[in-house]
Amino acid sequence: MTQASLHPMLNVAIKAARAAGSIINRASLDLDILKINSKSPNDFVTEVDQAAEQLIIETLLQAYPEHGILAEESGREHGNKNSEFQWIIDPLDGTTNFIHGFPVYAVSIALAHRNVVQQAVVYDPTRNDLFYATKGRGAYLNDRRLRVSRRTRMSDALIGTGFPFRRGDNFKRYLKMFEAVMQECAGLRRPGAAALDLCYVAAGYYDAFFETGLNPWDVAAGSLIIAEAGGLVGNFTGEADFLHQREIVAGNPRIYGQLVQILAPYTRVITQEALDEDASKSAGKASGADASGEVAKKVAAAPAERKRGPVRIKKTDKSSDDAPI
CATH class of the missing domain: 3.30.540.10 (Fructose-1,6-Bisphosphatase, subunit A, domain 1)
Structure with missing residues (x-):
């Protein structure tokens, strides 16, 4: 252009x-x-x-x-x-x-x-x-x-990520995710700038990327660039509401689907059904880590290919919680 x-x-x-x-x-x-x-x-x-x-x-x-x-x-x-x-x-x-x-x-x-x-x-x-x-x-x-990569196997894939870094972040949850992904892919990278990480997916340098705690200003531009390069962007359960849920997965369609299957058990996306069940068990005070196990049973991992929807931005107040730098 x-x-x-x-x-x-x-x-x-x-x-x-x-x-x-x-x-x-x-x-x-x-x-x-x-x-x-x-x-x-x-x-x-x-x-x-x-x-x-x-x-x-x-x-x-x-x-x-x-x-x-x-x-x-x-x-x-x-x-x-x-x-x-x-x-x-x-x-x-x-x-x-x-x-x-x-x-x-x-x-x-x-x-x-x-x-x-x-x-x-x-x-x-x-x-x-x-x-x-x-x-x-x-x-x-x-x-x-730009076009996303054409790799189809997780064992060949280079995956980008971002580490939690603030006091109070759920480091144990992240280490479990890190271990799960690391054992399935060819390599993990963490340069430390999410906006560039997303562009690297679009350019095919990475085959996929995942991170938690990102704000709209970190991912708004990169998510459109990925979508326009033929990639997919969503949360850990494969839904398009990644900005609202503060977790993101992006990748070429085939690797994206496989990465969602790995990360779905670690989601903090809480369905209404799960909320109702957990409320009856613990007066609505289930932790994100406990709830994720219940929710994972109800979440169907995204298929390898799915139709791209529009990249949407939900209006969100500025928050310092889990924001990357």
Whole structure:
């Protein structure tokens, strides 16, 4: 897709992402003077995150002042909160990598219309790699059309993931998932920037990806890019409600289906039937770990192939719980 043929809204998002990337690249040259604050233990925000986010918001609202904004560092403080159009922004996904000089981080910008993602940009400033997609028009890396991988066996698959990192995260649950997946696949990788991880699925570098606790700004752009590259995105039970449930699986259709079968027992997706049964047993206080075992019995793992639905964004208040960096 040539620059001239890009959707006007996508062009504005690309302009904003590249401008933010310039801020990030300049700051990366002198990390010693960087001001770093902690939002919570192991969860950092820098003045670069904030400056990049402000520049992105100004660029988007200058072009579309009537649109709404959902951004990682400032929530819904900008734009029209009642607009049918909402920009979903992560100005620097991979902040911990950035402050250590580990060159895996990205800018992520998506536009949703009536809660369905229509435009997506993920920009890797260290490599000058631009991943982008418009709904119905395919996904691209720079000028190259993207397609998910064609591998069909888990034993051949390279899988991406993200580790829990905050106090209070369910590390034991994750280690069980890690062990279950690790024994079935060719290898697991954890670079530490979910937006890029999702793009790597779209590009075929990974065959699939899974993580828990991700917020809309981490996955909105990447999920559309995967869908437009022919991949599937869902929660651990194969449903499309991954943003609401704070768990995500993505991959080429064949590996996606197999990975869902492995991860379904670890889901925190609670069906109404399971809630009713657990309430009668424990006065509605079943833990996520206990409930997942009951729910798994009621969940049918996703088939290897299924029809792609629209990537939807549920309006969600900014939350620090389990948010990646």
